Amino acid sequence: MKSPCPSVSALVRFTLLLLLVSCKANGAVELAPNVSFPAVLVFGDSIVDTGNNNNNFKTSARCNFPPYGNDFTGRIPTGRFSNGKVPSDLLVEEFGIKEYLPAYLDPNLQPGELATGVCFASGGSGYDPLTSQSATVISLSGQLEMFKEYIVKLKGHVGDNRTNFILANSLFFVVLGSNDISNTYFLSHLREMQYDVPAYSDLIVNSASNFFQEIYELGARRIAVLGAPAVGCVPFHRTLRGGIERKCIEKYNNAVVLFNDKLSKEIHYLNQNLPSSRIVYFDVYNPLLDIILNHKKYGYKVGDRGCCGSGNLEVALTCNHLEPTCPNVLDYVFWDSFHPTESVYKKLVPALLKKHIHQFV
Template sequence: MFKEFIGKLNGIVGMERTKFILANSIYLVVAGSDDIANTYFVAHARELQYDIPSYTNLMVNSASEFLNQIYALGARRIAVFSTPPIGCVPSQRTLAGGLQRGCADKYNEAAKMFNSKLNANIDSLNRKLPKSRIVYIDVYNALLDLIENPENHGFHVVEKGCCGTGVIEVAILCNPASPICENASDHVFWDSYHPTEAAYIALISSLLQRYLSSFF
């Protein structure tokens, strides 16, 4: 799709202007959460092939390959988001958090292992790729702060989402027929996996203040 976009842009503004636009745009790369939470732990699709250290190595290698590919296509300013504390999202609390639905520690440990390796890999890529500004964005601790200190950010409900029961429904299971909480802005999570609009606003505000200057 990126290659298709570049072709269209070339047709509109020409090759030189396209190169300028590509080099000065900011690219947001978000990946990893589903690979750990769903592919590895829930579906067990990779758990039989890899232990967590080797699986996170596989993930980092894949991320590195992708970053090299978009760099080769002209991207220079790239924000790479870490994996969040997926063990603390409502669905994973339900599936792996025990009777008390606490945070699933093994999920979070896997996320932190991947994030550490990803951060180191990004440092390496910045040294190897001329004029690159690849920035590791720490979403893990930013979201964990909302979860552990919700009142500081105006939230009151952390352990369940606003949609349905809030403990397992996600994506298409949250639909016009689903019951909805009275005030979604009180909740950190919209469904059992994804943050609410209010939580995203809080996260982006925090991350912009910390990282925006890294690209200029």
Template structure:
């Protein structure tokens, strides 16, 4: 739904600055920033790990705005988050004291005030490879940038150009993508396998990612956090599809993820050197998630190779629904909610230690 705003008068601007102050002060920050620093908003791009419902009205199978998704979210509402509860973008915003949840930009009920403290443009099933969203009929990374340009115009109408530029420069931009390129486009659908070997395909991914980050910088972003690819071969669905009889981790998937991560990290270091004032931070989620999977009891988990939904072997998106075989009785024992996405508890176990480790790199 298109939102139209009148230009802000000084009184109008003061009102919205008070709203910003109120929102920021009413959310308790768990991460302490230096007194002269602020992170006014969290702005998110990527795939299903950080999609809060942008896919809800798309003609795609990659949707989850139905139970049992969201059973542990506020009010037990299925919002379109691929999880039983909150997702990483929500938890990062919570930890930084910005707000409790990061809403989907395309939510038709979105309150315009939410734009001030950030939204997610992410779309489940997308990837850095432009072919990936086409195969899944979801929103590409380039289309997410187009939505971001709309967002900037709306933000300027809300708070004025100077405040908008400040928000863009000081906000944290979180990008989570790459898993669907490796798991789906390359290995499962084999859509790129005849054309590229793994080194060449990861080069394609990194080139597309680099172009995305450069455009984000051009649009005013300066604090850019990028999640690595996870150990994608160890998620339940890939164990089922490529892990053999014993459903072990699919090693070739993990080799590809590690190679991509190595190239992604080097590329981000290069951008930090070449783009003045830009903070491009690589965040390793591969090793922390692998540690969770390999040492579950240390982190309070029991089940690592199945999701909570249905059989846990293959159910994801539309296959995880109210008609699925019964959902597990104790989700707290599971690292994975469905056959592809972690539970809120697992996300919390990952995000809480990550932020203190990396936050100083943005300041």
């Protein structure tokens, strides 16, 4: 008589496999049985950059040093502009894909990571080519070239058919526009002398539209586009232009609202003209503004200063190991003078996905 052990063992293995699959798929986002997101591919700026600027010593838009990463696993400063995870990481975590989204330019990136997604974002980048040029970072066209290179590598790793499936079913996440309005238009005045606000918003919306169509032509179908946040309420601008009371700069926020409105309408137009496209506008302006202005309602004590240094101006190279950090980062909406804390991202990302996930089906 044969031992029953092999069949029991097989049953155990099968049960464990089911549990593993269940755990992997058990992110906070509930998907229909026939829906999957095999990978997440991210384009954008410092909100979603996971380390692509680390080896670019020509730019000040770097943060691969303490105290950045203070609450990341192992307290490692990875190049994420936060105390911990950024939205890129939370997306793959919510979908149950993996724990972190690696930077495409990470020298330790493994080929096996390609099939589940990478990040092409570069801190300091924008829809306006001048934004990236002035910050000496990877432009949107540069991120597009990296994506093309990624496709070639992915085909070499998993083949053409699987690559096409991954591109058609993955979530493409685009986060840009803040630096254009905040830095290129208002702070440096590089574009303010050439365009009024409506004309400049047209320029960057046109650039955004061209980019969405370019990645669509390369196979992208599910594209999430974040509107710009209320840049007039970040600590940096409140310090420089908010007066003694450090109020939000309404002129900046009004420009963002105009841009977001035009961006949303352009996305609606593209969805009607690009077959099988699912381009979805995510409003981050209102939920984040509510957290900033009504921070106590969300459990925060400070909404107008960052945790790093004085919290008024420190960001990137000026937020470093020589600067003290706040006693409890969970009390703060902002980590530095531009970027929210991991805690805030954990409130925003799941809520946004829950609100919009059905639109990708």
